């Protein structure tokens with residue numbers, strides 16, 4: 001099944017009378033269970049594309065289908081539920097809430113899933129902190145964790161809602177090479193075991209090499 005399908009997607013930014021075309025005619029299909037890297041230099045459009053796929057932003061034109069649902073023309077607000085249930089996000093700068101513990105950060109997106117009881121939330125938090133090897137750090141705040149550990153918390157947070165798609169925008173860019181490889185290996189293990197689709201961006205050739213499939217983006221244009 002296609003979990004992501006973009007057809008001729010364009011994204012333009014305008015400020016005053018200036019226009020900037022960030023993405024041009026992006027046509028891309030991603031199947032369930034893929035481990036796909038979007039590779040390109042800084043400013044090439046990687047974040048813009050991941051933000052569209054993640055329904056955080058909307059295309060200027062073209063068709064975007066996520067999890068079988070045509071999301072083109074809908075506002076990010078309309079798509080809050082799809083985002084909360086189907087998509088997990090991992091960011092370059094981790095984006096953990098500094099006042100919350102690791103466990104509370106992982107629990108946070110679960111609060112959107114009203115069908116989960118408190119006990120079920122706790123069980124998911126424990127399970128996914130275990131998956132990323134941080135059970136012993138559950139009560140630490142982000143500033144008491146290393147960069148690699150913070151990114152592991154972010155991975156647990158992204159997975160806890162059982163999304164079909166995990167989007168990771170340069171997840172290793174703020175980590176040293178060795179730690180970054182560990183993070184990629186962990187994502188790959190989860191991809192294999194849970195068949196979760198991963199789409200991650202990078203400009204690091206060593207990270208690109210770890211993808212099962214690679215697409216390149218340059219000046220807003222995608223090539224296989």
Ligand code: ADP
Nearest residue numbers: 013020022040041042043044045046047048049
């Ligand atoms: P990457 O993630 O590959 O570094 P981006 O997707 O962030 O690239 O940016 C692609 C292009 O779009 C860049 O020229 C950038 O300056 C521009 N851009 C990104 N976000 C915005 C925005 N919110 N407003 C205006 N221009 C933007």
Ligand code: MG
Nearest residue numbers: 046047048169
């Ligand atoms: Mg970016």
